[in-house]
Amino acid sequence: MAVLLNRLMLQTSVGRCFRKHIMKPAPAQLPLTASTPKLWYLVSTEGFSTAEDGHGQKKQKRKDAFTNTGRKISERVIRVLDEKGSDLGVMHRADVIRLMDQQDLRLVKKNTNSEPPEYQLMTGAQIHQERLRLREDEKASPKTGPAVVKELVFSSNIGQHDLDTKSKQIQQWIEKRYHVQVTVKKKKSADQPENETDEILNQILQTMPGLATFSSRPKAVRGGTASTCVFRPLSRKEEKAYRDSQEAERRDTLNTDHRTTESDVLCQ
Structure with missing residues (x-):
């Protein structure tokens, strides 16, 4: 009986030692927020970025050229x-x-x-007026890059009313600084004049004095069954030259009328 009691005490002692040294309790799990330290220096420098950060970058104030x-x-x-x-x-x-x-x-x-x-x-008033003029010129000047080309195709047997409508549409595009390619197809008629399509294109140009000119002059296409050309807006230099020529022509007319009036008075 004593031997059995000693054996039970020995087993109890060994079990306690085993649980104490082998089966250690798992350490308490750290919170997720504590597992990764906060990088405070990254957060604090982000607000002061002016060159690399798109949101913090300062916009340079536009300096007026005049x-x-x-x-x-x-x-x-x-x-x-x-x-x-x-x-x-x-x-x-x-x-x-x-x-x-x-x-x-x-x-x-x-x-x-x-x-x-x-x-x-x-x-001060002169400076203000000059700035306004420069802004208007900047708005009216064509943008950089390839010109936008609009296209129109119609037959040479078009009526005058429809041709006037087409001409007004072309003029509106020209005023917006577009280029306009116009193709006039020849009507299937044996008695049609050889240069009728070219005359229609020249007639359209005459409706836009001081606004447009030929970027490419009328030429035959589609095996001679049509004529095409490209209208473009006048440059600033060309517009000025046109205005100067009109002013010179007006002065010549006034001078001629004045001399005619003086001659009539002397004859009386």
Whole structure:
């Protein structure tokens, strides 16, 4: 009996040691938020990014190309034009500033590449009007890139009313600075004039004086069964040349009428 009791005590002691050293309790699981340390330096620097971060990048304010230089004249000696465009000659910047103060004028850069650099005195109203003109020119100027080409195809037996409608549509596209390719198909008739399609294209151009010209002149296509051309808007230089020619023609007409009137008076 004593031997059995000792054996039970020994088994109990061994079991306790086994559970104590082998079956250790699992450590408490750390919370997920503690498993990965926060990178505070990444969070704090993101808000201060101005160049690499698209959201934090500062937008550069657009500088007007036509601005008042004020009293900050970097050059010591400059050429000066008055508010009417007359040349005042070469002046020291101190004299220019004194002249600005006396006449309440502003100073605007005209040509800084010349020697000496050229500036002009202008009133505030003149500067405002010039800025408006430059903005209108910028809006009206064609965008960079290939020109947008519109296309029209119709037959040479088109009626005058329909031709007028087509011409107005072409003019609207030209005013939007589009190029317009027009193809006129010859009607199937033996008595049709050889150059009838070319005459129709020239007639369309005559409806847009001072607006358009040929980008490519009328030429035969489709084996001679049609004629095509491309109209384009006039450039700024061409528009100015057209206005100048019209003004010169108007003056010539007025001078001719004036001489005719004087001749009639003398004859009486």
